[in-house]
Amino acid sequence: MMANELPEDLVTLILLWLPVVSLLRFKCVCKSWYALITHQNFVRKHLLHNKNSNTHLLLKTSNKTMDDYVVSTISYEELRISPLTQPLPPQYFGNGEKFGISVDVVGSCNGLVCLHGYDTLNVVIWNPTTREIKVVPKSNLPIFAPAGYCTLIQGMGFGFDAKTNDYKIINFVSMYGPKFGDYFKKDVKEIIYQKEVYSLSTDSWRKVDGPQCFIFENPMTYTTGMGSWLAYVNEPDLFVLSFDMSDEVFLKTPLPDNVFGQRLFVLNELIALVALMPVDEKWREIQYDIWLLLEVGVKDSWNRLFTIGPSFARIHRPLGFWKNDTIFLNKIDDGQLFLYDPSTKQMTDLQIHGRYNSMQLVTYMETLVSVKGGNESKE
DSSP states (O other): OOGGGSOHHHHHHHHTTSOHHHHHHHTTSOHHHHHHHHSHHHHHHHHHHTTTTOEEEEEEEEOSSSSOEEEEEEETTTOOEEEEEEESOHHHHSSSSOOOSOEEEEEEETTEEEEEETTSOOEEEEETTTTEEEEOOOOSGGGGSOTTOEEEEEEEEEEEETTTTEEEEEEEEEEEOSSTTHHHHSOGGGSEEEEEEEETTTTEEEEEOOOOOEEOSOOOEEETTEEEEEEESSTTOEEEEEEETTTOOEEEEEOOTTOEEEEEEEETTEEEEEEEEESSTTOSSEEEEEEEESSTTOGGGEEEEEEEOSSGGGTEEEEEEOGGGOEEEEETTTOOEEEEETTTTEEEEOOOOOOGGGOEEEEEEOOOOOTTSSOOOOO
16 A cells, blocks of 8 residues: 555654654655655654653764764663764764864753853754754844953753743853953852853744852753753852753752762652761762752752762762662773662662763654744643
8 A cells, every 4th residue: 555545643642652763764765755654743742752762872982992972872761882982973072073172962852952052152052863963143242242351151951842842042151251261269159150042943042040159060960941050149059950941040058067069860750959968077988969859949849868988989970869779870981881879878889981070961852843943832
């Protein structure tokens, strides 16, 4: 039976079960299949149909023998790394050659990945499965800096606005001057902080209001519709700063008392805090305390779940959580990736290596969502 002889609703039901890689090939079957597979409604249905069964982990690291950055896909259920790795998109690098600027994964949402060149204004939205790339226009904020001032992007986030079916980037730019060294010498109150939101649907930036604070060096943590960072006004008094992608408002959550060396992750779709804690007053032994935030904006909703250690933190760095509170760790000396189970206190070597200080691990799903906008879906 020819493809065009099948009822369209039956074709749709069959295609919804297929992986993205197959659908990309099947666009070539005929014009009607191409129109169906690329239509916004089908993209939305395929995303929702496969949301719970098409989850992977995306590992970014730098090659040990070369200075380029690559990404690999790890199956979420079996934790098997794909034999295929791919470099970050060459358009992002500018000249397509070896790239010396550190590349950060800002976030991943519905199959789209946001990348940012550290200490640059270069930002890209990328679908690794379809290989679509969107070079984001440069931020407008540096043009508002006073004469003689320098600018630095000191924080960024990426997420989905379910109210408008749009993808957004939140940008934190600090203005200081006139020398880079002034940035580290000044009090927070002496630096001008601006916030800007990029909308994929309009392909433009606009300024938004927000608290005057410094974003601590920590990747964004994304829970449904909300990006969060560690921030402070007076160091070392950190708090969680969260940005609602739909309402475009900021929320502050104080941290638990007496925690140090924090990092934020996602656990059970909530914000998790990994705190580095001394076992003795001279820090000869160290452990990680794992906290879960049950309600954004409420300090008393922090709940300490378990502890890793002692002495564990001397040689390992946390990268994120997996099932049943297990946590990914990479070894500082050789970048080896491990999985630690707090219930059994067992370490599993995943036989995955890379430079430890370049490793990022984010949840990712293969989708047809386009970087051009218009194919968005409600979460």
